[in-house]
Amino acid sequence: MSTEQPTMTDPRPDALEVGTTATKAVKARARIPWRFLGSRALFYLFTLWAAITINFILPRMMKGDAVDAYLARNRNISPEAADALRALLGLDTDRSLFQQYLDYWSHLLRGDLGVSLLHGLRPVTEVIAGALPWTVGLVGFATIVSFTIGTLGGAFIGWRRGSRLDVMIPITTFLSTIPYFWLGLLAIAVFSVNLKWFPIGKAYGVGMKPEWSAEFISQVIHHGTLPALTIVIASLGGWMLGMRNMMLTVLDEDYITVAQAKGMPDRKVLWGYAARNAVLPQIQSFALSLGFIVGGTIVMEMVFSYPGIGKLLLDATNGKDYALMQGVFLVITISVLIANILADVAYAFLDPRTRQTEA
Structure with missing residues (x-):
């Protein structure tokens, strides 16, 4: 039997290089x-x-x-001005619905979302741009904080299952079931009215002008602390419960048992193996929740009189400001779609099985 070994100049390929499943998997993954x-x-x-x-x-x-809603509030508008308003808003009855649809797409591709009747015929893009940073800043920050605390806490509680830490799950779940408006009113009654630690509402103090100054930023933080805390408390239970349940599932896997049998430190097994795999569904849910940040929390903005997208949408609906409604809905839709795309990419990157299955 020949025992000849392949040399550096041997044209024959190495069997270990071309025949192993691991090599094929690496190439397929690349x-x-x-x-x-x-x-x-x-x-x-x-x-x-x-x-x-x-x-x-x-x-x-x-x-x-x-x-029609605008004319009901302003009766001194002439018929000619009303017709001009309808043409400006794309509601001209002389044009068919299909022609209006084409006009809508034409304006949309140019970045023109129309004008807002509730805000003195200001462009809708300007109105939305003025309210969007407040919602993204407040709800976005609160969502990131609640996700981080809930995920880390749920992972640790799942790791220490059967301990006294399990009591945190029913407590946070109970707080999540309280209607948000009631939780917000309760927070205002305790921390604003009785203790006077935080303002009752608004985004900054009366008489302040939005500017990049230390005084204004401190006012924004002071006014936003209480609504942010209520959002964190209301959403913490879902993140913690979801992560804890996934941890219980992952801890029963064979590779966790093998890692513990090899004598690996508990910290490495917890964060390097168990939590790393259990967090996958959490990341997808987090990416989706980021999309709904733009929609804001309408109830929160009503309770705290916060000038965000949610309150803007509610005012536009009550005032039948259709151009503003369409603009807000469009921004929310695009943000949710972008969040879904990011969730798909993140999940496919973290778990190649999903990418290979759907492909």
């Missing part, structure tokens, strides 16, 4: 999943088109229109 990315892109493009089309149709199915 390829860019064009089919997966293409299918996702087509799906989200169709979803975006459907959302924009529904956003165009729904206001036109409602009784009356924005101009």
